[in-house]
Amino acid sequence: MSLDAIATADGRFAILAMDQRESLRAMLNEAGQPSGDGDLSAFKVDVIGALGPFASGVLTDAEYGVGPARAAGVLDGPAGLLIAAEGGRPDRVAASGGMALKYMLRWKPSAAAPELTAVQAVVAGCRAFGLPSVVEPLVGDPNRVIASAELLAALEPDLLKLEWPGSAAGCFRLSEVCGAVPWTLLSAGVGYDTFVERTLTAMDAGACGYIAGRAFWREAVALTGAERHTFLHEVAARRMVALNQTTEGHGRSWREVAGG
Numbered sequence: 001m002s003l004d005a006i007a008t009a010d011g012r013f014a015i016l017a018m019d020q021r022e023s024l025r026a027m028l029n030e031a032g033q034p035s036g037d038g039d040l041s042a043f044k045v046d047v048i049g050a051l052g053p054f055a056s057g058v059l060t061d062a063e064y065g066v067g068p069a070r071a072a073g074v075l076d077g078p079a080g081l082l083i084a085a086e087g088g089r090p091d092r093v094a095a096s097g098g099m100a101l102k103y104m105l106r107w108k109p110s111a112a113a114p115e116l117t118a119v120q121a122v123v124a125g126c127r128a129f130g131l132p133s134v135v136e137p138l139v140g141d142p143n144r145v146i147a148s149a150e151l152l153a154a155l156e157p158d159l160l161k162l163e164w165p166g167s168a169a170g171c172f173r174l175s176e177v178c179g180a181v182p183w184t185l186l187s188a189g190v191g192y193d194t195f196v197e198r199t200l201t202a203m204d205a206g207a208c209g210y211i212a213g214r215a216f217w218r219e220a221v222a223l224t225g226a227e228r229h230t231f232l233h234e235v236a237a238r239r240m241v242a243l244n245q246t247t248e249g250h251g252r253s254w255r256e257v258a259g260g
Contacts, residue, residue, distance in 0.1 A: 011253025175206030
């Protein structure tokens with residue numbers, strides 16, 4: 001299954017994550033900003049419009065992201081569309097213009113966990129439909145990231161979006177246990193400088209890039225109007241461009257990992 005639609009020309013990933021829903025609402029609430037459905041959509045449109053041109057792919061959701069972003073014309077660029085779909089329906093993702101499906105799960109890694117059956121069904125469904133599957137396991141503990149990745153890689157998703165495993169050694173171990181399944185690093189809301197360091201470490205240990213959002217745009221939740229526009233275009237976009245330049249030549253192509 002090809003991931004080229006959401007990758008750079010050299011097979012790495014520089015994907016903007018803008019699929020947050022209730023967590024984004026909570027961030028806006030905490031910042032004292034309006035957080036209705038329309039406010040979530042407006043924020044997503046602003047972020048995608050500012051950072052999308054520098055991304056290999058844009059990850060967003062069907063509830064608040066895809067429709068408004070498409071209506072605003074901010075999905076018209078070359079970045080491929082990756083749609084979050086916890087329902088695991090590749091037909092719906094494809095109907096919305098998605099070039100890959102992202103499935104997230106929160107779990108405690110175990111060979112007996114029922115979540116494995118759900119992931120297996122999503123991966124099989126995507127494969128039968130001809131749509132790449134991206135699986136994002138959230139375990140909340142660096143000590144569990146490797147075990148989680150090993151169990152999920154055995155199900156052969158097309159791409160794994162993984163949390164920081166705690167160290168460079170952990171990143172090398174991830175590359176080992178993932179085998180022929182490419183993996184990317186997520187930001188989990190850490191500061192930008194920390195995320196740059198982690199991304200470089202992960203890519204030098206075999207990761208194929210990143211899928212990240214808050215490390216670039218987090219401060220924008222406290223801003224509105226012209227201030228938000230300026231921050232996103234002058235600060236957040238510059239962060240993404242700088243990270244892409246910093247990581248150029250690092251990491252592995254997904255094709256190299258998958259044998260494509």
